[in-house]
Structures are given as C-alpha cells and as structure tokens.
Amino acid sequence: MTFVQQVPRRRTRSYLFVSTAEPLAAAQAAWSAATPIDLCVSGPSAEARDAAAFASAGRSVRIVEEPLLGARRADEDDIAVVSRHAEALRALYALDTQSALVVWDDVAASGQSALVLDDAWLLHTAELIERHLPLR
Helix, strand or coil: CCCCCCCCCCCCCEEEECCCCCHHHHHHHHCCCCEEEEEEEECCCCHHHHHEEEEHCCCCCEECCCHCCCCCCCCCCCCCCCHHHHHHHHHHCCCCCCEEEEEEEECCCCCCCCCEEHHHHHHHHHHHHHCCCCCC
C-alpha cells in the first residue's frame, strides 16, 4: 500500500494598490475586490489616510500607516526611492492579511484605477530591485 502525503496548499494573498489621489476609485476598487479587504495600509500623508478611511468606510477594517509608502522626500535620490519601495513591498508581505488595500502616496500611474498583485509578485519584485541596486 502506498501513502501519498498531501501538502496543504498555501492561499495566495492579494494586495490592491490604489492611488492617494483618487479616493473614489480606491473605494470602488475596495468594494468590488474579489476577496473582501481585511486590512488597509496607508501612506503617511493626510491625503493617504483620508483616502484609506473613505475607501474602508462601512467595513470593519483595521487601517495601519506605513511610512515606507510615503511620497518622495526632497533629500531622496532615485536610488533611495527605489530602495525604499523594495522595503515597502517586503513590509507589506510581512503583514498578517489575506486581502489588503494599499493606499500609496507615490504609486506610479498605470492607467488603471487599481492594481491587484499577489504575495509572490511582492517578494519577486523586491528581490529584483535589491539585486539591481548599486552598492553604496
């Protein structure tokens, strides 16, 4: 008799990235997400906090502020910004969530109102960024 050990399959987590500049689009994306949002992560600006609160209205969702999601500072060069973005992706990956709404002050305009990414993408992208950063 042969026994096959079943390895439990890990659920993929999803991250819904939205822009601080479009709170209505953020709310629409949060309400129409395939998996109900269980955490909202906001950039440190007042606009990001307001957009996060607006998008999460009517839901029992914890909102946390992540400083790494802030807009570019005057003293940051391109390399520092990209490095911080890699750190932000790793910080998001470390959170206890199945479906997070991420309101990022500096999210690149993609032509979409929202962008849904999974946990594997977060880690892979952070690794690619870190691998290609110049040594300082």
